[in-house]
Amino acid sequence: MTDIPVIAVLGISIIVAIYSGKIARKAGLPSLIGYMILGTIMGTSVLSLITENSLNHLQFITDIALGFVAFTIGSELNLRTLRKLGKGIVLIILAESLAAFFLVAFAVYLLTSDLPMALIFGALAPASAPAGTVAVIQEYKARGTLTKALYAVVGFDDGLAVIIFGFSAALAVKLLRAESSEASVGLISSIMEPIKELGFSLGIGTILGFFFSALARKLRPLSELPALTFGFISLAIGLCIWLNLSLILTNLMVGFVLANTTPIRSSRKIVGQLRDYMPLLFILFFFLAGAHLNISALPALGLLGIVYMIARVAGLMGGAWLGAVMGKSETKIRKYLGLGILSQAGVAIGLSLMVRQMFSEIGSPHALEIGATVITTITATSIIFEIIGPICAKFALTRAGEIPKQNDLRV
DSSP, X not given: OOOOOHHHHHHHHHHHHHHHHHXXXXXXXXXXXXXXXXXXXXXXXXXXXXXXXXXXHTHHHHHHHHHHHHHHHHHTOOHHHHHHHTTHHHHHHHHHHHHHHHHHHHHHHHHHOOHHHHHHHHHHTTOOOHHHHHHHHHHTTOOSHHHHHHHHHHHHHHXXXXXXXXXXXXXXXXXXXXXXXXXXXXXXXXXXXXXXXXHHHHHHHHHHHHHHHHHHHHOSSGGGHHHHXXXXXXXXXXXXXXXXXXXXXHHHHHHHHHHHHSOHHHHHHHHHHHTTTHHHHHHHHHHHHHHHOOGGGGGGOXXXXXXXXXXXXXXXXXXXXXXXXXXXXXXXXXXXXXXXXXXXXXXXXXXXXHHHHHHHHXXXXXXXXXXXXXXXXXXXHHHHXXXXXXXXXXXXXXXXXXXXXXXXXXO
């Protein structure tokens, strides 16, 4: 008998995921935890009903879901709202990213006495996974200043994370090449690569956003707006894959430009129509995220992984608190924002794969060892952060009073 077609397995999984999400809700957890657990069971770690090859073919679903998440974040970042939040948001993003970098780098260096390794782990620490936070916000219909602040922070901190990674990776490569007495690529030219990626991502997103805004204002009937939205998000995703740009930042800018160049009623209409489709995208995204999880990596966590997790949590939470205090943000943002930004997955794993590739080109035993250690450790810690991140985000929003009681209890 031939293998079950992957589309049939995916269909069954969506149906079952709906109810696994409800079970998670009954346990007081976000539904996405149920989706991820089901994905892990169906994936290569347990039943292997969805193979590695199938996951590769389904990558476009993950890309589309991330594109919609980033667009949603951008559409929530109205300049009027950001002005109300004040300079605290900028200070929070800077403080939490830099604190995570320095604290993790310091902790890893104390443990290993390996400066290139410490720089790389520090550089990976600020990278977040916005999908988990956004899924919790939308599932529980959270509203308030903490919610708006979370949208801004998880939207823009990945941009800063890419810049920090560019600086740190370039310095680490220079140190490793110096060890093996090889000619090294110039530090400045290495640093410019992530800056160019950031600039092109924001630029293309801005251009697409203006085109989208112009067409959306004139489109009739309005029932065709979701199709137009899907078209622009898909175009942005395709350009990012083609040009090797940031999918998250590009789509975030499309949504940001739309929100700030169209009447509030029009932009809310577009985003409101998308909310009907987001639950399906979240089911698919987190189910596939679970299927990607390799739970056999957990035993490899080790002391280094534990130190990385503790230092990252301390850096993000401490930095967010410090930035909020410096920016005179309100009390609930100071107390709870750090809990809402702990998720880590795709961006960090992608950057760790880049590290392995860059260091394999150096070829020295030390470089190869760091590359292998980074990918193993980040894969293992991401499993933990993908589970605890959304749970902590829900806790933060609940304690801040931004989840309506009936939504918290609804199953």
